[in-house]
Amino acid sequence: MNFLELEELMQQHKAMILCSPHNPVGRIWKEAELAQLLFLAAKYNVFIISDEIWQDIVSSNVQHHPLFSFNSPAINQVLVLSSQTKTYNLAGAQIGYGLSYNRDFIVKMHHELTKSIHYASTNYLSAKMIISGYLNHDNYDWLAAYKTTLEENYHYLVNELLKGQLISNSPELKELI
Numbered sequence: 652m653n654f655l656e657l658e659e660l661m662q663q664h665k666a667m668i669l670c671s672p673h674n675p676v677g678r679i680w681k682e683a684e685l686a687q688l689l690f691l692a693a694k695y696n697v698f699i700i701s702d703e704i705w706q707d708i709v710s711s712n713v714q715h716h717p718l719f720s721f722n723s724p725a726i727n728q729v730l731v732l733s734s735q736t737k738t739y740n741l742a743g744a745q746i747g748y749g750l751s752y753n754r755d756f757i758v759k760m761h762h763e764l765t766k767s768i769h770y771a772s773t774n775y776l777s778a779k780m781i782i783s784g785y786l787n788h789d790n791y792d793w794l795a796a797y798k799t800t801l802e803e804n805y806h807y808l809v810n811e812l813l814k815g816q817l818i819s820n821s822p823e824l825k826e827l828i
């Protein structure tokens with residue numbers, strides 16, 4: 652993260668959107684980066700909207716750090732957005748949700764969403780999906796297998812691109828594979 656620029660921007664804005672893990676570049680933010688981000692958010696009173704929908708789809712050699720796992724005075728200024736749609740492949744299920752320790756914010760958000768675009772309502776099937784997804788969690792072998800397949804595809808692609816010299820064998824790339 653470019654903290655010099657971020658600090659300057661935080662003095663001019665009230666909120667920022669974080670995508671963690673990042674889509675589309677796939678960047679997993681390091682623990683120290685997120686801690687520094689929260690430090691600056693507390694210093695400049697900036698609200699953080701953290702989209703963590705890709706939280707489960709990360710390579711086995713890295714770890715996603717949810718913002719709610721940090722012990723920071725800025726935690727009351729955080730809204731985490733997520734959904735089961737990526738992990739469980741449920742696109743279109745309309746089951747996205749927002750989490751915050753800031754009750755006032757949740758109440759206001761609910762009010763605005765309900766009044767203007769009816770996004771705060773879901774349907775019976777979607778409600779069943781979200782409940783069964785989060786309650787039936789004895790066994791995550793299928794998720795591990797899914798991630799292994801993704802990693803194999805990723806390595807295959809990188810090796811083919813290297814063979815064809817379509818990408819260069821840089822130190823940054825070595826860190827990723």
Ligand SMILES: Cc1ncc(COP(=O)(O)O)c(C=O)c1O
Binds near residue numbers: 736
């Ligand atoms: C970072 C991010 N947030 C949110 C979404 C929305 O996901 P959905 O509409 O499946 O809930 C996507 C979908 O690709 C995404 O990549």
